[in-house]
Every structure is written in structure tokens, then in C-alpha cells.
Amino acid sequence: MTARTALVTGAARGIGAAVARRLAADGFQVGVLDLRAEDAAATVAAIEASGGRALALGADVSDEADAAAAVARCADELGPPVVLVNNAGILRDGALFKMSTTDWDDVMSVHLRGAFLMTRAAQAHMTAAGWGRIVNLSSISALGNRGQANYAAAKAGIQGFTKTLAIELGKFGITTNCVGPGYIETDMLTLTAERMGISYEEFAARMIEGIPVGRVGQPDDIASAVSFFARDEAAFVNGQVLYVAGGPVD
Structure with missing residues (x-):
């Protein structure tokens, strides 16, 4: 059987890199996407050194043309992405009275607009395959965190986005779930x-x-949760938010 392809955003380091490596170990070909393709090279090298197949992709996920081009290149050179992990994110922390409009807009653009654009482009490949897995990264900050009005709002929005996709795309064999790291x-x-x-x-x-x-927590803790959601066995798990935080989250 031809290996399925996964596409992970923000995969040059940290959680994204751990997720990319774990999905490769699970048998997926992996599109490793970050703002610059050269930043993704180390993750690609690690996957290839372990016997996997990966492709470094550079894109600004908040740019419509960039996002569409990255998904198209992944499909052409690696295989149609039927797993998408929306992990790309930035911080622009600060108290509300100090937060600039640019700080607010930048965080919303990468987290929310980026997840929307990447998902809109990738879902066509999943629908065509009759199988797909979308995993969005939220955070415990979605419940509120001092100095992170922009980040908390974006991560809460990711949860609403997840639940709506689950409703809209479930009938096509596509599940959408959310991991909220602590x-x-x-x-x-x-x-x-x-x-x-x-x-x-x-x-x-x-x-x-x-x-x-x-x-x-460690990045591998989050990668393990993403790995579960990407499996065939998780086909009846849809629209869920899983907090991976070492304890109960209110």
C-alpha cells in the first residue's frame, strides 16, 4: 500500500517537530512546513535518518497563496495530504492596555487564519480520498491567561473551528479533533x-x-496525542478537545 501523507505546520522545532517525527514513525510520509523551508531541514533530516520520507516546505500559513501553494506542492511531490496538523503559532504577549493592534492581528492571523487557510486547501484531498484527519493545536490558555488576551482568544477560536469542521466534514470520512497542551x-x-x-x-x-x-510536559507528550487522533482506530472520535496538561483542566 502507498503510505499516507501528513502535513504538519510549524514543524521546524518544538511540538511541531516532535509531531512530524512521530507521524513518520507511525508510517506517514510527512510534509514538514515552517515559515522558511530551510528551517524545516533538521526535522526532515531526522525523519530520513530513521528511514522515513519527508519534504521541507516553506510558507506563511496566514498568506492565502502561500498556504495553497504549500498544500499543492506537498500533494505533487510527496502525496495528497490526508492528515493535517495545524500547529503553527506565535506569541505576542502583553497586558491588554499595552497590546498593540498589530500584536493582536499577528496572533490571530497565524493561529486562526492560518488554520483556516491550510484546512481549506487540504480538505479537498481528504474528501477525494474519503478519509482524513485534521488535528488542531489549542492550549490551556484558551481558558484564559494573564497577558495573553490575543493568544487565549485565538486558541479558544481554534476549539470552535474544530467543532464546526467536525460537523461539516464528518460525512466525508474526515475527523477533526483538537489537542490543548499545558x-x-x-x-x-x-x-x-x-x-x-x-x-x-x-x-x-x-x-x-x-x-x-x-x-x-515534553513535545513528545503532545505528539503521542496527535498520533492517536491520526489513526484509523480513532474514526469515531470527532470534534473533541483533549487537554494534555498533566492533570485536570477546568
Whole structure:
């Protein structure tokens, strides 16, 4: 059988890179997409070194032409993407009274507009195949987080987007689910500590106090959840939000 193709956005590092590597280990060919193709090279190399097949793609997911071109190139050079993981994201944190319109718009564009544009382009391949998996990355910040009015709103929007896609696309054999990471050890977490004016070690220690399993998460923890949603066995799981945060999330 020809291997299925997955496309992961924001896959140069952190959660996206871990997801790309895990899907490759699961047997998928993987389109590794980031803002610049050269940034995705290391993830591609890691997949190929493990015997997988991957393609580095460069695109601004918030740009309509870029998103469509990336999906088309993936389909032409690797295979029609029937799994899409919308992971690309940025931070522009700050208190509401300090937040610029540009800070708000940039976060909304990458997280929400980007997920919309990538999904709209990729779903045609899934519909044609009669099988598809869309996994969107939200966050526990969707429930509200000081200094992240833009990010929290975008991540909450991702959840509504997920549930609507589940309703619209389910009849075509396409499921859409959402993973909401808690505190995961990535560059973004380091940036949050810097914004707060403390070291990453101090920030992580504070977070661990409120995490029942007694540690911050790792990118592979999120990759494992995405892997489940991408399986054939997850065909009856649709429109769900799974928080991966080391404990209950209100």
C-alpha cells in the first residue's frame, strides 16, 4: 500500500517537530512546513535518518497563496495530504492596555487564519480520498491567561473551528479533533519566562507546583496525542478537545 501523507505546520522545532517525527514513525510520509523551508531541514533530516520520507516546505500559513501553494506542492511531490496538523503559532504577549493592534492581528492571523487557510486547501484531498484527519493545536490558555488576551482568544477560536469542521466534514470520512497542551518545554515557554522577567528554571518550578504529575510536559507528550487522533482506530472520535496538561483542566 502507498503510505499516507501528513502535513504538519510549524514543524521546524518544538511540538511541531516532535509531531512530524512521530507521524513518520507511525508510517506517514510527512510534509514538514515552517515559515522558511530551510528551517524545516533538521526535522526532515531526522525523519530520513530513521528511514522515513519527508519534504521541507516553506510558507506563511496566514498568506492565502502561500498556504495553497504549500498544500499543492506537498500533494505533487510527496502525496495528497490526508492528515493535517495545524500547529503553527506565535506569541505576542502583553497586558491588554499595552497590546498593540498589530500584536493582536499577528496572533490571530497565524493561529486562526492560518488554520483556516491550510484546512481549506487540504480538505479537498481528504474528501477525494474519503478519509482524513485534521488535528488542531489549542492550549490551556484558551481558558484564559494573564497577558495573553490575543493568544487565549485565538486558541479558544481554534476549539470552535474544530467543532464546526467536525460537523461539516464528518460525512466525508474526515475527523477533526483538537489537542490543548499545558506547560510544554519549548521555546515558547522560555519566551513566557522572559516576559515575566524570571529564569526558565524558576518559571518551570512554579508551574510544576500546580501540575499533579510533578513535571512540565515534553513535545513528545503532545505528539503521542496527535498520533492517536491520526489513526484509523480513532474514526469515531470527532470534534473533541483533549487537554494534555498533566492533570485536570477546568
